[in-house]
Amino acid sequence: MNEITRELLKAVSDYHDGYADAYNIREDGCCVGRKSTENIKIDTKEDNPGLVIHIKPGTKGERVSIPACVTHGNVDDIVYNDFYVGEGADVLIIAGCGVHVETGEPARHNGIHRFFLEKGSHVVYQEKHVGRGRGLGIKSIDPVTEIYLGENSCLEMDSLQLGGVDRTLRKTSAVAEKGAKLIIRERILTDGDQQAKTEFDVEMNGEGSSVNLISRSVARGNSYQQYRSRIVGNAPCAGHSECDAIIADNGRVDAAPELTANDGDAALIHEAAIGKIAGEQIVKLRTLGLSEEEAEAKIVAGFLK
Amino acid sequence: MLELKKVTWSAPEGTAVLRGIDLTIPDNKLVVITGPNGGGKTTLAKLIAGLEKPESGSILLDGQDITGLDITERAKLGVSYAFQQPVRFKGLTVSDLLELAAGRKLSEQAACGYLFKVGLCAKDYINREVNATLSGGEIKRIELATVLARHTRLSIFDEPEAGIDLWSFNNLIDVFKELQRSLNGSMIIISHQERILSIADEIVVISEGKITADGAADEVMPQLLGGDMSCEKCPKIEIQYYGGDN
Ligand SMILES: Nc1ncnc2c1ncn2[C@@H]1O[C@H](COP(=O)(O)OP(=O)(O)OP(=O)(O)O)[C@@H](O)[C@H]1O
Ligand SMILES: [Mg+2]
Numbered sequence: 001m002n003e004i005t006r007e008l009l010k011a012v013s014d015y016h017d018g019y020a021d022a023y024n025i026r027e028d029g030c031c032v033g034r035k036s037t038e039n040i041k042i043d044t045k046e047d048n049p050g051l052v053i054h055i056k057p058g059t060k061g062e063r064v065s066i067p068a069c070v071t072h073g074n075v076d077d078i079v080y081n082d083f084y085v086g087e088g089a090d091v092l093i094i095a096g097c098g099v100h101v102e103t104g105e106p107a108r109h110n111g112i113h114r115f116f117l118e119k120g121s122h123v124v125y126q127e128k129h130v131g132r133g134r135g136l137g138i139k140s141i142d143p144v145t146e147i148y149l150g151e152n153s154c155l156e157m158d159s160l161q162l163g164g165v166d167r168t169l170r171k172t173s174a175v176a177e178k179g180a181k182l183i184i185r186e187r188i189l190t191d192g193d194q195q196a197k198t199e200f201d202v203e204m205n206g207e208g209s210s211v212n213l214i215s216r217s218v219a220r221g222n223s224y225q226q227y228r229s230r231i232v233g234n235a236p237c238a239g240h241s242e243c244d245a246i247i248a249d250n251g252r253v254d255a256a257p258e259l260t261a262n263d264g265d266a267a268l269i270h271e272a273a274i275g276k277i278a279g280e281q282i283v284k285l286r287t288l289g290l291s292e293e294e295a296e297a298k299i300v301a302g303f304l305k
Numbered sequence: 306m307l308e309l310k311k312v313t314w315s316a317p318e319g320t321a322v323l324r325g326i327d328l329t330i331p332d333n334k335l336v337v338i339t340g341p342n343g344g345g346k347t348t349l350a351k352l353i354a355g356l357e358k359p360e361s362g363s364i365l366l367d368g369q370d371i372t373g374l375d376i377t378e379r380a381k382l383g384v385s386y387a388f389q390q391p392v393r394f395k396g397l398t399v400s401d402l403l404e405l406a407a408g409r410k411l412s413e414q415a416a417c418g419y420l421f422k423v424g425l426c427a428k429d430y431i432n433r434e435v436n437a438t439l440s441g442g443e444i445k446r447i448e449l450a451t452v453l454a455r456h457t458r459l460s461i462f463d464e465p466e467a468g469i470d471l472w473s474f475n476n477l478i479d480v481f482k483e484l485q486r487s488l489n490g491s492m493i494i495i496s497h498q499e500r501i502l503s504i505a506d507e508i509v510v511i512s513e514g515k516i517t518a519d520g521a522a523d524e525v526m527p528q529l530l531g532g533d534m535s536c537e538k539c540p541k542i543e544i545q546y547y548g549g550d551n
Binding site for chain 1: 402455
């Protein structure tokens with residue numbers, strides 16, 4: 001494992017000179033470290049590059065880290081990781097991705113993650129993305145996340161991309177069975193000429209299923225962001241999505257939420273707001289002694305927390 | 306000491322709102338500003354804190370002309386202002402806001418102390434976002450707590466009692482008394498509340514952009530209770546309340 005990987009691991013995952021629980025480290029398309037535990041088994045995927053991860057039923061309080069790093073230009077890494085989460089398990093999955101480029105060549109990581117949650121299981125899924133290095137090569141991270149939520153299971157996804165990634169196309173889709181719950185919190189900051197597109201597609205098929213999708217973004221410089229969400233209720237269910245964007249400089253944001261109720265008892269709500277930082281918020285913080293720039297920085301940092 | 310000399314301000318569309326304010330706020334005295342709705346009290350507070358600039362006239366703090374200073378500069382000189390309409394933030398938590406106000410990292414104990422003073426149970430609020438889910442009374446209390454956390458040379462409270470329930474009101478009065486004791490400086494409360502007027506050392510009445518009374522509380526109070534605040538165009542009839550047993 002090289003030094004750049006080590007730095008990226010610290011930025012995107014819970015790396016402290018190693019991992020305490022199960023892990024797999026991917027560096028420029030190769031595995032440079034892996035550990036399975038009694039309850040969490042990590043195997044190499046047969047048909048495609050990637051991993052198959054089995055989490056035993058009833059596993060509680062364990063975590064698995066599967067960071068991926070691209071450390072130089074001219075790499076186009078694609079990986080397929082499948083997670084099978086057993087009945088009643090309750091685990092933390094950390095899947096960070098870092099791309100580092102010092103040259104003019106592009107680098108890309110494309111992680112396709114599938115989650116199969118058995119009855120009553122609970123997963124907290126954290127995904128942090130960063131771009132680093134002085135190279136002009138375009139850094140792209142294009143994650144695809146597919147989630148199958150079994151009866152009364154719950155997945156909480158926290159994704160964070162706070163700069164350095166030039167292009168990103170995120171596709172997240174989910175199917176929820178009876179009583180299943182999906183919570184997604186996404187934070188994206190773009191600057192310069194960066195572009196980020198995010199698409200959500202959630203189908204609630206089971207009675208009492210729910211989704212809460214919260215997206216917060218800041219577009220600065222000449223950056224551009226696109227938000228698409230499609231929430232479909234095919235049963236008595238509750239769906240809520242919220243897209244809040246702050247624009248600064250010449251940043252642009254385009255948001256299009258879609259709600260479809262195919263059941264009379266589907267309750268679906270969408271809230272969206274795009275605009276500059278409210279002037280009164282800056283004024284309030286200035287009365288506490290902050291300069292205008294400090295106030296803006298605090299407001300943005302709080303918003304993306 | 307804070308001094309306002311011949312201060313005027315007009316709304317952007319031209320209406321004269323403050324029409325020549327001469328006012329001195331001495332140190333170590335609690336000054337309560339009162340008067341009819343729309344009289345210009347909040348506007349005056351905004352001018353002192355630098356949210357608005359006077360059209361003419363000057364503002365002096367301890368002899369220094371601060372008329373040209375901006376909001377941040379005045380805050381750094383010790384001007385604190387609790388808004389009549391507190392601002393909400395998506396993302397910033399109560400403890401973030403208190404730390405920004407105090408200008409330093411606060412121990413949990415210290416942060417909780419400020420919330421306790423304004424009658425909020427700290428553990429329910431300290432990590433809450435200062436967003437639209439807070440009730441009117443809750444956000445008002447948090448606003449007051451930020452000014453207590455700053456504890457500066459000049460504190461201005463704009464209708465601090467608005468939205469605060471009766472039970473907490475007594476505690477609030479004690480908080481102001483305590484602040485006045487511990488603060489080596491000036492304190493202005495804008496209020497319509499008799500209970501707050503009753504703890505004032507001095508009372509200033511602002512009506513239609515002018516000071517109509519200014520003096521020791523026991524002199525101004527009687528005038529207030531007997532005053533007629535309507536103009537010649539207001540109908541001179543008493544309001545009839547139906548259905549009551551008045
Ligand atoms: N930006 C503005 N544009 C137009 N009119 C304004 C503006 N700011 C204040 N005013 C007007 O100035 C007058 C004084 O307002 P101000 O808020 O200072 O009153 P107040 O004494 O604080 O009243 P209240 O007791 O209701 O809080 C009002 O008539 C108000 O409508
Ligand atoms: Mg007012």
